[in-house]
Amino acid sequence: MTALIIIVHVVVCLLLIGIVLLQTGKGADMGAAFGGSSQALFGGAGPAPFLTRVTTAAAVLFMVTSLSLAYFSANVMEGSVMTGAQSAQEQPAAMPAAPDAVPAEGAQQDSAGQ
Numbered sequence: 001m002t003a004l005i006i007i008v009h010v011v012v013c014l015l016l017i018g019i020v021l022l023q024t025g026k027g028a029d030m031g032a033a034f035g036g037s038s039q040a041l042f043g044g045a046g047p048a049p050f051l052t053r054v055t056t057a058a059a060v061l062f063m064v065t066s067l068s069l070a071y072f073s074a075n076v077m078e079g080s081v082m083t084g085a086q087s088a089q090e091q092p093a094a095m096p097a098a099p100d101a102v103p104a105e106g107a108q109q110d111s112a113g114q
Contacts, residue, residue, distance in 0.1 A: 002072050009065040016058040023051050 005065055005068055012058055012062045016062055019051060019055050019058060
């Protein structure tokens with residue numbers, strides 16, 4: 001579920017960046033005063049109302065995905081990858097043999113030879 005929301009979030013993020021870059025700034029009409037065309041291709045108002053609505057929808061979707069990702073990251077399931085593993089304290093430790101428990105080879109030969 002989280003992976004799907006992340007994918008939608010990234011796509012909406014890129015879409016939002018593209019839409020904002022397509023919009024014209026407020027000073028774009030100043031170029032028309034010096035002989036340039038002022039958005040004659042799209043008519044008088046231009047694509048501003050459409051791009052404004054698409055920008056608003058993308059921004060709302062971006063905020064919803066951001067809030068849902070924050071919610072899912074705050075409510076992480078109580079589980080661990082290490083659930084079945086034993087800790088070092090729980091594992092039985094191999095007891096090393098005491099040095100005096102096993103006689104040395106040289107000591108056995110001396111007692112056998114005497």
